[in-house]
Amino acid sequence: MMRNAARKIYIFLIFIFLYAPIIALIVLSFNASRTRAKWGGFTLKWYGELFQNKVILQALWNTLAIALLSALIATVIGTIACISMQGMKRRNRTILMGITNIPMLNAEIVTGISLMLLFISLGIKFGFMTILLAHITFNIPYVILSVMPRMKQLNPSTYEAALDLGASHMQAFFKVVFPDILPGILSGSLMAFTMSLDDFIITHFTKGPGIDTLSTKIYTEVKKGIKPEMYALSSLIFITVLILLILVNCTPKTEPKKEITERSKNSSKKWIAAVVCVILCIVAVFGFSTFKSNQSNEVYVFNWGEYIDPEVLVMFEEETGIKVIYDEYETNEIMYPKVEAGTSAYDVICPSDYMIQKMIENDLLQELDFDNMPNAVANIGAQYYEQSAAFDPGNKYCVPYCWGTVGILYNKTMVEEPVDSWSILWDEKYANNILMQDSVRDAFMVGLKLNGFSMNTLNENELQIAKEALIKQKPLVQAYVVDQVRDKMIGGEAALGVIYSGEAIYTQQENADLEYVIPKEGTNVWIDGWVVPKNAPNKKNAEIFIDYMCREDIALMNFEYITYSTPNEAARALIEDEEIRNSSIAFPDLSQYQNLETFNYLGEDGDELYNSLWKEAMSY
Amino acid sequence: MNKKMLSAPFLFWSALFIIIPLCMVFYYGLTDKNGAFTLENVMAIATPEHSKALWEALKLSVISTIICLLLAYPLAMILCNLNVNQNSFIIMIFVLPMWMNFLLRTLAWQTLLEKTGVINSVLGFFHLPTLNIINTPSAIVLGMVYNFLPFMVLPLYNVLVKIDRNVINAARDLGANELQTFMKIIFPLSLPGMFSGITMVFVPALTTFVISKMLGGSKILLIGNIIEQEFTQTGNWNLGSGLSIVLMLFIIFNMVISTVTDKDGEVNAL
Amino acid sequence: MKNALVNLVNITKSFGDQMILDDLNLYIRENEFLTLLGPSGCGKTTTLRILGGFETPDKGQVIFDGKDITNLPPNKRNLNTVFQKYALFTHMTIAENIAFGLKIKNKSKTYIDDKIKYALKLVNLDGYENRMPDSLSGGQQQRIAIARAIVNEPKLLLLDEPLGALDLKLRQDMQYELIRLKNELGITFIYVTHDQEEALTMSDTIVVMNQGYIQQIGTPENIYNEPENAFVADFIGDSNIIGATMIQDRLVEILGARFACVDEGFGTNKPVDVVIRPEDVELVAPEEGTIQGTVTHLIFKGVHYEMEVEANGYEWLVQSTRMCPVGTHVGIKVDPFNIQIMNKPESEDEEAVGVNE
Numbered sequence A: 001m002m003r004n005a006a007r008k009i010y011i012f013l014i015f016i017f018l019y020a021p022i023i024a025l026i027v028l029s030f031n032a033s034r035t036r037a038k039w040g041g042f043t044l045k046w047y048g049e050l051f052q053n054k055v056i057l058q059a060l061w062n063t064l065a066i067a068l069l070s071a072l073i074a075t076v077i078g079t080i081a082c083i084s085m086q087g088m089k090r091r092n093r094t095i096l097m098g099i100t101n102i103p104m105l106n107a108e109i110v111t112g113i114s115l116m117l118l119f120i121s122l123g124i125k126f127g128f129m130t131i132l133l134a135h136i137t138f139n140i141p142y143v144i145l146s147v148m149p150r151m152k153q154l155n156p157s158t159y160e161a162a163l164d165l166g167a168s169h170m171q172a173f174f175k176v177v178f179p180d181i182l183p184g185i186l187s188g189s190l191m192a193f194t195m196s197l198d199d200f201i202i203t204h205f206t207k208g209p210g211i212d213t214l215s216t217k218i219y220t221e222v223k224k225g226i227k228p229e230m231y232a233l234s235s236l237i238f239i240t241v242l243i244l245l246i247l248v249n250c251t252p253k254t255e256p257k258k259e260i261t262e263r264s265k266n267s268s269k270k271w272i273a274a275v276v277c278v279i280l281c282i283v284a285v286f287g288f289s290t291f292k293s294n295q296s297n298e299v300y301v302f303n304w305g306e307y308i309d310p311e312v313l314v315m316f317e318e319e320t321g322i323k324v325i326y327d328e329y330e331t332n333e334i335m336y337p338k339v340e341a342g343t344s345a346y347d348v349i350c351p352s353d354y355m356i357q358k359m360i361e362n363d364l365l366q367e368l369d370f371d372n373m374p375n376a377v378a379n380i381g382a383q384y385y386e387q388s389a390a391f392d393p394g395n396k397y398c399v400p401y402c403w404g405t406v407g408i409l410y411n412k413t414m415v416e417e418p419v420d421s422w423s424i425l426w427d428e429k430y431a432n433n434i435l436m437q438d439s440v441r442d443a444f445m446v447g448l449k450l451n452g453f454s455m456n457t458l459n460e461n462e463l464q465i466a467k468e469a470l471i472k473q474k475p476l477v478q479a480y481v482v483d484q485v486r487d488k489m490i491g492g493e494a495a496l497g498v499i500y501s502g503e504a505i506y507t508q509q510e511n512a513d514l515e516y517v518i519p520k521e522g523t524n525v526w527i528d529g530w531v532v533p534k535n536a537p538n539k540k541n542a543e544i545f546i547d548y549m550c551r552e553d554i555a556l557m558n559f560e561y562i563t564y565s566t567p568n569e570a571a572r573a574l575i576e577d578e579e580i581r582n583s584s585i586a587f588p589d590l591s592q593y594q595n596l597e598t599f600n601y602l603g604e605d606g607d608e609l610y611n612s613l614w615k616e617a618m619s620y
Numbered sequence B: 001m002n003k004k005m006l007s008a009p010f011l012f013w014s015a016l017f018i019i020i021p022l023c024m025v026f027y028y029g030l031t032d033k034n035g036a037f038t039l040e041n042v043m044a045i046a047t048p049e050h051s052k053a054l055w056e057a058l059k060l061s062v063i064s065t066i067i068c069l070l071l072a073y074p075l076a077m078i079l080c081n082l083n084v085n086q087n088s089f090i091i092m093i094f095v096l097p098m099w100m101n102f103l104l105r106t107l108a109w110q111t112l113l114e115k116t117g118v119i120n121s122v123l124g125f126f127h128l129p130t131l132n133i134i135n136t137p138s139a140i141v142l143g144m145v146y147n148f149l150p151f152m153v154l155p156l157y158n159v160l161v162k163i164d165r166n167v168i169n170a171a172r173d174l175g176a177n178e179l180q181t182f183m184k185i186i187f188p189l190s191l192p193g194m195f196s197g198i199t200m201v202f203v204p205a206l207t208t209f210v211i212s213k214m215l216g217g218s219k220i221l222l223i224g225n226i227i228e229q230e231f232t233q234t235g236n237w238n239l240g241s242g243l244s245i246v247l248m249l250f251i252i253f254n255m256v257i258s259t260v261t262d263k264d265g266e267v268n269a270l
Numbered sequence C: 001m002k003n004a005l006v007n008l009v010n011i012t013k014s015f016g017d018q019m020i021l022d023d024l025n026l027y028i029r030e031n032e033f034l035t036l037l038g039p040s041g042c043g044k045t046t047t048l049r050i051l052g053g054f055e056t057p058d059k060g061q062v063i064f065d066g067k068d069i070t071n072l073p074p075n076k077r078n079l080n081t082v083f084q085k086y087a088l089f090t091h092m093t094i095a096e097n098i099a100f101g102l103k104i105k106n107k108s109k110t111y112i113d114d115k116i117k118y119a120l121k122l123v124n125l126d127g128y129e130n131r132m133p134d135s136l137s138g139g140q141q142q143r144i145a146i147a148r149a150i151v152n153e154p155k156l157l158l159l160d161e162p163l164g165a166l167d168l169k170l171r172q173d174m175q176y177e178l179i180r181l182k183n184e185l186g187i188t189f190i191y192v193t194h195d196q197e198e199a200l201t202m203s204d205t206i207v208v209m210n211q212g213y214i215q216q217i218g219t220p221e222n223i224y225n226e227p228e229n230a231f232v233a234d235f236i237g238d239s240n241i242i243g244a245t246m247i248q249d250r251l252v253e254i255l256g257a258r259f260a261c262v263d264e265g266f267g268t269n270k271p272v273d274v275v276i277r278p279e280d281v282e283l284v285a286p287e288e289g290t291i292q293g294t295v296t297h298l299i300f301k302g303v304h305y306e307m308e309v310e311a312n313g314y315e316w317l318v319q320s321t322r323m324c325p326v327g328t329h330v331g332i333k334v335d336p337f338n339i340q341i342m343n344k345p346e347s348e349d350e351e352a353v354g355v356n357e
Helices: A002-028 A045-050 A054-086 A090-105 A106-121 A130-151 A157-166 A167-198 A202-206 A214-224 A228-254 A260-291 A310-320 A332-341 A355-359 A374-379 A382-388 A422-426 A439-452 A460-476 A484-490 A501-510 A539-550 A552-562 A571-576 A603-619 B008-029 B040-048 B047-083 B089-100 B102-111 B118-125 B136-162 B166-171 B178-207 B209-213 B223-235 B237-260 C044-051 C093-106 C107-122 C138-150 C168-183 C196-202 C222-225 C230-235 C348-351
Strands: A298-302 A325-330 A399-411 A436-437 A475-479 A496-500 A514-515 A526-531 C004-017 C018-029 C035-036 C059-064 C079-082 C155-159 C190-191 C205-210 C213-216 C242-249 C251-255 C257-260 C270-274 C280-285 C292-299 C304-311 C316-318 C328-334 C340-343
Touching: A002 A228, A002 B047, A002 B089, A002 B102, A002 B136, A045 A228, A045 B136, A054 A090, A054 A130, A054 A167, A054 A214, A054 A228, A054 A310, A054 B008, A054 C340, A090 A130, A090 B008, A090 C257, A106 A130, A106 A202, A106 B008, A106 B178, A106 B223, A130 A167, A130 A202, A130 A514, A130 B223, A157 A167, A157 A484, A157 C059, A167 B089, A202 A214, A214 A228, A214 A552, A214 B102, A214 C079, A214 C213, A228 B089, A228 B102, A228 C222, A298 A332, A298 A484, A298 A539, A310 A325, A310 A539, A310 A552, A325 A332, A332 A355, A355 A526, A374 A539, A374 A571, A382 A399, A382 A526, A382 C107, A399 A539, A422 A439, A422 A460, A422 A496, A422 A552, A436 A439, A436 A460, A436 A484, A439 A460, A439 A603, A460 A475, A460 A603, A475 A501, A484 A496, A496 A501, A496 B047, A501 C205, A526 A539, A539 A552, A539 B237, A552 A571, A603 B047, B008 B040, B008 B118, B008 B223, B008 B237, B008 C242, B040 B237, B047 B178, B047 B223, B089 B136, B089 C230, B102 B118, B102 B136, B102 B209, B166 B178, B166 C079, B166 C138, B178 B237, B178 C251, B209 B223, B209 C107, C004 C190, C018 C059, C018 C190, C018 C230, C035 C044, C035 C196, C044 C190, C079 C138, C079 C196, C093 C107, C093 C138, C107 C138, C138 C168, C168 C190, C168 C196, C190 C196, C196 C222, C205 C222, C205 C230, C213 C222, C213 C230, C230 C242, C230 C270, C230 C340, C242 C316, C251 C270, C304 C328
Parallel strands: A298 A325, A436 A475, A436 A496, C035 C190, C035 C205, C079 C155, C155 C190
Antiparallel strands: A399 A496, A399 A514, A399 A526, C004 C018, C004 C059, C205 C213, C242 C251, C242 C270, C251 C257, C270 C340, C280 C328, C292 C304, C292 C328, C304 C316
16 A cells, blocks of 8 residues: 555656646746736736737747648658568668668757758758758658557558458558558657657757747747747647547546457547647638738848837738738847858848948848938937947948947845946855856956956957956856846846846836946947848838838837837937936936947957857856 | 559658758768868867867766656556556656647746746745755756656656566566566566667757756756857857767767667657 | 365455456365366456465465465465466576576576476477577477476466467377376466366366356366256357256156156256257167257268257257268157256356355
8 A cells, every 4th residue: 555655646746747837837828927937916818919919820820730741741751661661671671760760869959950951052941841841851750660560560461361352452551451550650640740849959940031830939039038928828739638638538438348459549549530630720720810921022020039019010011011021039149140041031130230240241231222211311319320330331231220238237135235347246145146148249248348358359368368257257157048137137036137228127117126237347338220131032121111110109119118228219209208218227328438339240250269268168 | 562662752751851961961060161171070079168068968968867767667667557558648648748838848947946936935935945956957957857758758668568467477476576576577678668768868868958058047058059059159060060970979879779779669659 | 175285265356346256265186187167257367366476365365285375475475377378588598587486596506507407308398598488489488488387396386378379289289298297297287278178188177167156166077977057068068958847856858858867856847957968969760769850960070970950949969970961860869877957047147156065
């Protein structure tokens, strides 16, 4: 009895372990607060908003379509392969099985990379197709490995018996062999479907602009804080599958007793059939409601994550009739290779200062025609064009979109002394309470400024000193993150964090204990601007889009949504809340601060130097 | 019907999407930016930052694999003894979490483990010491164990459930006590499933970059993170490919073991 | 009862709400070859598993060699089992398989080696030490399974349908082999089978079981010639089981004709069942027979002819060395000693009730 109890407790604990995160996610889907760090009361609104959120529904549609198609095609190819392997010589069969095993045993990252290299060299445009091909490839083994054992159990005489009774080869296969291996085929395709649904890494490497599966969408959102609608969607999917599972497993009990094997075979068949039905329904409902294809008139936008009010995109489409294909990135460094490789053709991108400089120098951008963009001329403050001339001489390539500073966000309840210097990030009192930026230039900016160096230095000594400083700081750092500083600071996870000024306003709204300062050693003043790459297929639309973003009401909407300082003077004048309009965080008087700098592009060698030092610091 | 013709689609597919891409990884890994042959990218593994990342990845993945094995073995044995007729039901229980996205599941652990997270709130309520493992190697190991445990349980369950009850009875009948029966009969017979499980946990754990990023706070760079960065951020594909080749050596090693122990490739089937 | 090696007392066992054994009592003498015979689901295998220690009875006791072993785990029992489908350890060589039990008991290496040799010789497989079980035929694997059990020198060997998976010829060979082994080793065998021919060939004692109850215990001759009820009669060999009326002692009316018999004590004008074995039905000239009929089927079976005779509305099964072509008008005669009278069960349940009490 003791032993039985121990067993039950053990299984129970494992189940808690497996399902605790899932329960946590389901709970979060009812959280009224937008941030994961705070419980804002019970709400069902995310479930409502989910069905309004075109971006998520599109990602769901993509995910299901890819999972379904790849599972289907992989099942056909895999099953045919199994049949052919039956008649093969042992040696050939072993070789084929070996090949089959490669995607199973190989690291997903290597599979993803190898496929990416293949598609690039074949010049296939990254998009739905490339993801689908990749998914089929890693799904085939699951089908083969689940059909093969069934195939081996098959009595070869049954096929011959069917022939003997007058069936053709085709008939013999479909009437005799096929029903026998069907359970294997079904479970194989279900497995393939699940794996495809859950895959992130391979999709990450093979996806193109404007297409997101749920996985890649979530990955982009993780940096910024997951949209609660995503929790709602995942909860819905999970609960649906769970209910199906329970239904399917409960029904056989009411039936009269049958042979055990037959029962389980039946139920798994039913189970799979039920799943397929539901998926088809979802695909049908969402697919047709969201997938309105309008190929001729579109604009491909590549922007930072959460860097626009989604409502603006809807309005833009309605007013101009141009369809927006919208894609997001987390850092300049992630964006750059995608544009450089040329497999992804975007019309509008929103890089930062130094990256714009790099792209200009590497001849990746084309000049803008300001005559087509009256708002950009009229509404953007002159001082911002002056600033951007530092990296865009003559203001030919870029229209400023957002700007800001980088500073320290701290929690007044956790930090006692006044914060005015980067050096507080080296104070051992705050060990494990410090959040640093997880990107090369931002992290080195802190290290360099601390020691009084320029953040654009190429002096190796200075960089070594900065690197040593970062290494020394590492044990004190709780985590290196990008936009998650926001959620973590709101939740009181850390005392100090390096953050962009635009995030500071939002965090203060959520948690009044937080305060933002620009350290006395100086910091980075940055500008993100709209640019149009050389290979943009729709330059006209790109300019219409940029101009639209510069319209004062639109710029105001964006400011209120993303809370990053806008260079749009007309929009600023429209801000109702005086406190924000004159906020020293959102619109600081830069003349008060010393040693402010903007990032420069340092050339390929400079980049490599920074990268290798960063790698050394991080792997120390 | 000519059976040889039937293998054509699969052969074509494997060649185009498995073999050729791998060759391309080798091509990039063994050349420099100008396309000249070099071993530099592969030898780059010896530099301190790369070897450290590889060592960290090896360390954490081995620990995770061992923990998975220790957790999964008793679990698989208990599940076998449950006499649940519905094999598919047990499998579904472990596959079910996969319908909740992998990234979200991992992110949820962040919510649970954070300093002010759910687990610590509960511990705090009972005045128990708090758990501070977020952004440490322990959290990465936890994430690995969590995500890959099903890949250890299912192959183990599949071999254990196939062991004839009478073989175990025979051992008991011949005088072996429960421990002896386990050591001499059940354990050796479960080896193929165990190797398969080890491969299926070790390889993804060794090469992950997501878990270390999400639960390790990017403080610990694993070899997967380095390769991912080389491809998506630094843009040095040659170096990334070179390091992938090193990674593949471990995987080939694993493949050899699993083909030797699992002739039919049956236990791999989930 | 005095020299009983095993004694099963009031054994009851059910799985869920399904009663498998109901108050079963049985003793087995030392050096006996006892067979549990019955259709699948009759409880014979459960009885064996209770003896082996793989099941614990809900009620009752298992006395082995004078000691109560009801709750003793299998590894502590001085008896061994030969399993259905052999249950060899596929990851061990033949020698390792055979040595398994001895190694557990920490026997010396030379002792073990000697035993392996001896056991392999006994089962006619010398030289197979280093083969793997997978490379052996079914019959060979079966003999290894027996060798593996007997090297432990058990007092009692349990065999669970050991020949079920073998083909006919091999099965017959193995039957002789088993008898030889039992005689050489001088240990007690309990043998489970659903094959009545196997049971008749090998056993000293047969226990016929059905639905968890013992139907009859007896020597093979006894069981065959004097089945105690219709179930036993039907299960053992071919037979004509006919509803009849016991007119008085030593006179029974079958299908309207009166036959002399030797049974007494059934009362007068009582409905009974009679069993007449096909080889006991004599075909004679019509006028000599007690009843008359016509041959409807005829098959040559080697040692005899098998015929069906339609007489008074019943298809009589008849085995005879004398052939009567289809259509022949014949008379049927039965020696009084060959008419076996049984009580007619009044309900299905009663049919299954134990008769050993």
